[in-house]
Amino acid sequence: MNKGGVQLSFYGGVKGVTGSCYLLHTPSGNILIDCGLYQGKQFCSTDNYQEFDFAPSSIDLVLLTHAHLDHCGRLPLLVKKGFSGPIYSTNPTKSLANLVMEDGMRVMHEESQRCQQAHLYEVADLEQTKSQMKGVGYHTQFEPIQGVRIRFSNAGHILGSSFVAVEVDKHLLEREDDFRIVFSGDIGNDDIPILPDTDPIISANIVVCESTYGDRDHVPTMERGKELVSMIVKILGRKGTLLIPAFSIERTQELLYEIDELFDKQLVPQVPIYLDSPLAIRANERYRHFKQYLQFDRAILSSPDQDFFSFPGLKETLPKDSSMAINNDTRPKIIIAGSGMMSGGRIMHHAKRYLPDEKSGVLLIGYQAEGTIGRQLQEGAKAVTIHGESIEVHAEVRKIDAFSAHGDRAKLRRWLKPDIGEVETIFLVHGEQSVKKVFKDFLSQTSHANIAIPKLGESVQLI
C-alpha cells in the first residue's frame, strides 16, 4: 500500500444500485465506506458469496452512511472474515441497521435453504457486528485515526441517513491544504415531509456520488398527496380493498404520515388500515424513538398524542395469526405490506386474494425491479404467478412516482456544488450504466470537474 498518498478502490455499488462498498487507503489507515448486500431477483444467485477483494482484517474502521440493506447487509460477513474495528454511523442508523440486518438475515436464511446454499453468516456474526457499531452525532467532527477527521451530514434519504466527509490532514500528505473526500451514500428527494433537507457539501476535492435517478427529473413531492387521495377515494368508494406494497424503512412511515393527514383533513373515508409488515412495525418504534432527528412539515409534535404514525383505524398486525385474520375482514380497507416490489413477504397472500377483484386496487409507490410481480403489474400483466399459482389481474393498478427516495438529477447537480471552492473529481456510482453515462453528460454541461465512471475493482490514486 502507498504510504504517502490517498487511494480509493471501488468494491461494490458500481455495477448497479446495490452492494455499495468503497475502500479508502490513507497514510494512517484503511477506511471502508459501506458494506452492502447485492440485491438481485434472488439473493442466492448474486455476488454475495464472492470473497472480498481485500483482507477484511486490514480495514481499520468502517463508516456506514445509512441503514438500507444494500449499504449495511454484508457487514456481518466482513466481521466473520476478520474485521474487528469500529463501525461508525449516526445513532439512528446504528439502531435501524441492527433491525435491517436481523430481518435481512432471516430472509437470507430462508432463501439459502431453498437454493441449498450455506448461510452467508450466522447469528453470532451479527451479534458481534452489533457490538462493533458506534453511534456519533451529525455535524460533529471526530478523528478515529491520526490526522483523518470524519463528519456525518444529513442526506435527507431515510431516518439517520448521511453523507460522510473524510478529511485527511495536510501534514500527513505534505501539502498545503487538507484533502477532503465526500461519499454521498444515498441522497434524498426534495421536500420529504418527515425528513430534514439534505445538507450542502462544505468543501470537497473528491465526491463519490450516487446516480440512481441521474437521467430524470421527478414530479414534485407535493403532488403525491393528490394522487394518493384520488386512488384511495376511488377504490374505497366502490367498496374495494387497496393494497399498497411498501418498503418497510422510510417509504412506509412517509405513507402513514400522509394518510394520517388525509384523515385529519377528512379527505378520505375512515376505513381500517392494516400495517402488515413486521419490519415496518418495528421500524415505526425506532422512528418514534428518534423523532428529534425527523423534521415534520406540520406541527405534529404539538398534537395531543404526538404520534405521527398512528391514527384511528390503523391496525399493526405483527403476529402471523393476526395477519391471517385480515382475510376475515370483508369491509373496504387499505392493506400496507412488504415487500415493496412484491418479490415476497406478506403482500403476496393479499395479492392472491385481491388481484382478481375488479373493485380492488394496487398502488405502487416505489421502483419496481425487472422480474418482480410489482414490475409485471406496472407493465399491465393480465395474470401473474404467485406461489406457483396463476392469478388473474382484474384489480386496478396505479403507480405514484413522487414517493421516490432518491434525488433526481437536478437535485444531485445542486448538491454537487460545495459552499466553498470547486470539486476536482466526481466519481459516479450506484446507478445503472446507461444512467451514469447520461448523468455524466448532464453534469458536464455546467461542471468543470473531472467526471469518472469507475469499474468494479478499480483503484485510483487520488493524491
Ligand SMILES: [Zn+2]
Ligand atoms: Zn438507501
